[in-house]
Amino acid sequence: MKTYNWGIIGTGFIGQKLAEALAFVPQSKVYAVASRNIETANIFAEKYNCKAYGTYEELANDPEVDIIHIATPHNLHCENTLMCLNKGKHVLCEKPFAINGKEVRKMIDAAKANNVFLMDALWTRFNPNIIKVKKILDSGILGKVTLLKTDFGERKPYHPENRFFSKELTGGSLIDMGIYPLFVSIFMLGKPTKITATAGIGKTGVDTNTSFVLGYDDDKLAVISSSIVADTESAATIYCEKGHIHMSQYIYAPAKISIKMLDGESEDITEKLVGNIYNYEAVEVIECLEKGKIQSDKMSWEDTLVIIDSLDEIRRQIGLVFDAHDL
Ligand SMILES: NC(=O)c1ccc[n+]([C@@H]2O[C@H](COP(=O)([O-])OP(=O)(O)OC[C@H]3O[C@@H](n4cnc5c(N)ncnc54)[C@H](OP(=O)(O)O)[C@@H]3O)[C@@H](O)[C@H]2O)c1
Structure with missing residues (x-):
């Protein structure tokens, strides 16, 4: 082997x-x-x-x-x-x-x-807990999704030259942190048909706070925020017709996943994971190479493009241009 x-x-x-x-x-x-x-x-x-x-x-x-x-x-x-x-x-x-x-x-x-x-x-994308939530939603046991709310915010020590605040290093909250709640929303609900965004631009010219909403053909929404100036809950709640799923801090690798039905019944469905969780994506790389594939079906090039094109649209709306890359 x-x-x-x-x-x-x-x-x-x-x-x-x-x-x-x-x-x-x-x-x-x-x-x-x-x-x-x-x-x-x-x-x-x-x-x-x-x-x-x-x-x-x-x-x-x-x-x-x-x-x-x-x-x-x-x-x-x-x-x-x-x-x-x-x-x-x-x-x-x-x-x-x-x-x-x-x-x-x-x-x-x-x-x-x-x-x-x-x-x-x-x-x-490869976290077994995130995959489990997706399977529960797809199974329909909670009925249709009505609203998803998620965020990722951490107050970063201010320095104009660090990667979070430096415009030259393509900083800001959106592409570094907002990408996680954006990914989770798109993974759970699919590609949005509409995006509406606004941001607070700090003194170094990057977004310190960004808020955006993903819209769909029906009336559900994903309401998302990212921040480098506020420690926020950094969690997600997916509301459905029959109950909701809560993914506790942090949205990129939730420590606890729970389901609460409308009748008040609740259940902790968190899976115990192995390694430091980065191993799951590396396992996918090896499995693809063993099959002679040049892209993953789980995190395909199209999946990446949906994320990056959404980030581009949000940056267009908030007026955040990275000259060396965008012009
Ligand atoms: N998947 C995740 O959970 C996760 C978590 C954190 C970060 N990230 C991503 O991984 C990337 C690196 O983040 P990090 O937290 O590992 O950053 P980091 O600790 O600053 O490490 C980045 C490394 O890049 C190299 N580098 C090359 N040019 C550099 C420059 N001009 N300034 C600073 N470092 C430079 C340095 O290594 P040498 O000096 O050895 O060349 C440095 O140690 C980012 O894009 C970030 O978004 C992902």
Whole structure:
């Protein structure tokens, strides 16, 4: 049975999470890491027992590397992914997959041209608790959905140059945090027919608070907000004709899922998960590669495009333009 060699580009928070997760993923090995400087790569490599590279390109040139995890800031996702795809590597790229639909389409075209696998690392899609909620809704036992309310807000320490507040680093609450409640809403209710958005733009020119509503052909709505200046509940409630489902903090990986029927009966339906939860998306990568697929049916390129095109529409309405990417 083949063991897949993973390479990780970027030694920060999420690169380390993926390295830890791979211990729970069959046929997977943390093979190498790349940093902008070799000292940082060496520290990571010692911790995770892998090879170290002092440039991203050197890792992508290593013929032993099968899959590359792009764990760099948002503004580099497209550039780093294209470099790896064009060197024939399979890629799992962090969320947001890229800054806009134009970049995502270039990434998809490159995966097709090189016949290599490419997937959005929106880990929430693979969380067994989120999948369970979707199955319950689809089963119809709660009747039709009438309203979904969800949010993700965390007060981030203010610094004009950090990734949350810097416009150059494509910051703001929407594409970093709002993407999770947006994804959960679209996963549960489907692609909206209408989006209405408004935002508070802070002094660095990015959205500190954004609120948006997804509309559908019937009268249901998804009412969503994101914030980098307020610690909000960061949960979701899906109201249905016969009761509601509540997903408690955090929306990206809920700690507890409960159902409450209109007659007052309630049940905790939370599943116990294994690993650090990032393992579930990596398992999907391996299963797809074993089947010779270049995209996942569970997180397809079209699924990513629906998310990113929705973010583009929200940014159009709130007037948030990232010059280096959008113009
Ligand atoms: N799926 C999730 O749950 C999740 C959670 C957090 C973040 N993310 C996503 O993952 C990406 C990285 O987030 P993170 O929290 O891991 O960030 P982070 O801790 O700052 O790490 C990002 C890494 O990217 C590299 N990098 C390259 N150019 C950089 C630059 N100009 N400024 C800063 N770092 C640079 C750095 O590694 P080297 O110095 O080694 O090159 C850095 O350690 C973001 O797009 C974020 O949205 C996803």
